Amino acid sequence: MLLRTIWRKKKPSIKALRKRPGSLKRKAVKSTSDLELIVISSPVPVPNEADGIQQLFEAGMELFHLRKPDMDQDAFLKLLAQMDSKYCNRMAIHQHHDLADDFGIKRLHFTEWKRKNTAKDELLGLKEKGLKISTSIHDLGLLTSLSHFDYVFFSPVFDSLSKKGYSSSLESGFKLVKPVGSPKVMALGGVELKNLSQVKAMGFDGAAVLGAIWNQTEKERPKILQALMKKEINKLHYISQEPPFNSHLESILHALEAGCKWVQLRVKNLQEQEVLDIAKVARQLCTEHQAQLIINDYVTVAKEVNADGVHVGLNDMSVAAARQILGPDKIIGATANTIDQVIMHAKAHPDYIGIGPFRFTRTKEKLSPILGLEGYASILNAMNSLKINIPVIAVGGIISSDVPALLAQGVHGVAISGDINHATEMERKVEEIYQMLQVAK
Numbered sequence: 001m002l003l004r005t006i007w008r009k010k011k012p013s014i015k016a017l018r019k020r021p022g023s024l025k026r027k028a029v030k031s032t033s034d035l036e037l038i039v040i041s042s043p044v045p046v047p048n049e050a051d052g053i054q055q056l057f058e059a060g061m062e063l064f065h066l067r068k069p070d071m072d073q074d075a076f077l078k079l080l081a082q083m084d085s086k087y088c089n090r091m092a093i094h095q096h097h098d099l100a101d102d103f104g105i106k107r108l109h110f111t112e113w114k115r116k117n118t119a120k121d122e123l124l125g126l127k128e129k130g131l132k133i134s135t136s137i138h139d140l141g142l143l144t145s146l147s148h149f150d151y152v153f154f155s156p157v158f159d160s161l162s163k164k165g166y167s168s169s170l171e172s173g174f175k176l177v178k179p180v181g182s183p184k185v186m187a188l189g190g191v192e193l194k195n196l197s198q199v200k201a202m203g204f205d206g207a208a209v210l211g212a213i214w215n216q217t218e219k220e221r222p223k224i225l226q227a228l229m230k231k232e233i234n235k236l237h238y239i240s241q242e243p244p245f246n247s248h249l250e251s252i253l254h255a256l257e258a259g260c261k262w263v264q265l266r267v268k269n270l271q272e273q274e275v276l277d278i279a280k281v282a283r284q285l286c287t288e289h290q291a292q293l294i295i296n297d298y299v300t301v302a303k304e305v306n307a308d309g310v311h312v313g314l315n316d317m318s319v320a321a322a323r324q325i326l327g328p329d330k331i332i333g334a335t336a337n338t339i340d341q342v343i344m345h346a347k348a349h350p351d352y353i354g355i356g357p358f359r360f361t362r363t364k365e366k367l368s369p370i371l372g373l374e375g376y377a378s379i380l381n382a383m384n385s386l387k388i389n390i391p392v393i394a395v396g397g398i399i400s401s402d403v404p405a406l407l408a409q410g411v412h413g414v415a416i417s418g419d420i421n422h423a424t425e426m427e428r429k430v431e432e433i434y435q436m437l438q439v440a441k
């Protein structure tokens with residue numbers, strides 16, 4: 001608080017800011033992530049497998065499915081015994097269910113065959129004992145009959161990376177419509193960095209990855225996992241600005257302290273070197289607060305500071321050129337104001353599209369025509385008909401109370417600058433926006 005008061009009075013230098021974050025109080029902010037990521041083991045033995053799995057847990061893997069269709073019970077037990085028991089509560093097993101109790105494993109997966117050969121009462125009994133149960137399906141028509149499962153894997157969503165010739169049966173532009181009482185549905189088959197944002201846009205609750213991890217070298221696997229975890233597009237994009245008496249970095253720090261988990265550094269009218277200096281500190285602040293950093297306009301700055309991605313507008317570098325520079329694991333967002341611009345961008349597969357402006361705003365000069373709710377309805381309907389599955393972020397003059405109506409049009413999330421920067425109680429404002437985004441999810 002004291003620090004905040006000092007900063008309001010006097011702008012600190014970048015150097016001073018760089019030194020300060022370590023002394024700031026860090027507080028736990030609840031996760032705003034809403035696409036569950038599950039890693040499934042390789043079906044065949046992998047050299048150094050227990051260590052490899054352990055490294056994935058250490059890299060942040062939230063849920064791991066051990067699936068070894070051809071492994072006998074002894075080998076399965078040996079593999080489990082090599083793993084740190086503290087991770088067993090983040091693990092599900094597909095085979096040898098009778099080992100679960102010994103290892104404190106609370107999740108059992110039922111293959112299609114095993115599901116068909118297990119009485120529903122038995123499954124309900126497991127749930128009563130506090131176990132989570134999952135199964136696999138290839139037909140979404142089964143969802144209504146599987147309401148007693150916690151989640152199902154539906155496959156193949158994309159062409160499989162590990163099973164040759166196992167191709168997606170989904171039409172392009174597929175949207176998942178879950179019946180009432182449906183378990184959660186996790187997309188499986190061919191899920192990788194370049195299509196993860198589509199999984200969310202298709203309406204899946206989560207994604208299960210296999211080939212994307214196990215086709216990599218041992219050293220690369222944790223990095224790919226982390227890139228996958230970061231690829232998710234947050235529903236609230238905080239856009240930095242310099243309100244009177246504040247710098248970009250101060251504003252960013254306040255927003256991070258208030259709970260923002262996605263920051264877009266949007267610096268206008270400065271030399272690239274100055275943007276780079278600011279971006280370096282912004283990178284440090286975001287890392288300390290476990291937030292994603294997106295750089296607006298400056299692709300090479302994004303590369304240099306290892307930002308999580310970049311946002312490019314219609315007058316900036318193209319999505320394809322930015323992808324060339326940043327590679328597949330970085331997030332690339334693009335701006336559009338019309339369906340034609342969306343179609344143009346879609347060809348280069350951006351990870352999200354910022355569509356705006358929703359209403360007039362002083363934050364950006366030379367605004368495109370104002371869209372209002374009708375504008376979003378029309379663009380999102382057209383995207384649906386054209387089967388363009390890219391998360392849409394509404395932007396421009398948005399205030400917290402606009403969120404439910406925008407979500408109702410089908411946007412994935414919102415990008416907000418003024419309403420957060422000018423809030424008298426920033427933390428309450430950010431909490432309110434996240435709540436609205438989650439309630440309407």
Ligand SMILES: Cc1ncc(COP(=O)(O)OP(=O)(O)O)c(N)n1
Nearest residue numbers: 296311312313314335354393395415
């Ligand atoms: C999320 C989001 N959407 C749109 C924009 C606008 O980008 P651009 O058109 O390049 O305009 P400037 O922000 O660079 O003035 C954005 N920044 N973020």
Ligand SMILES: Cc1nc(C(=O)O)sc1CCOP(=O)(O)O
Nearest residue numbers: 356357361363396397416417418
């Ligand atoms: C950065 C930006 N892009 C827009 C677009 O229409 O593309 S509107 C905008 C400004 C967003 O800030 P605020 O929430 O203060 O209006």
Ligand SMILES: [Mg+2]
Nearest residue numbers: 297312313316
């Ligand atoms: Mg721009």
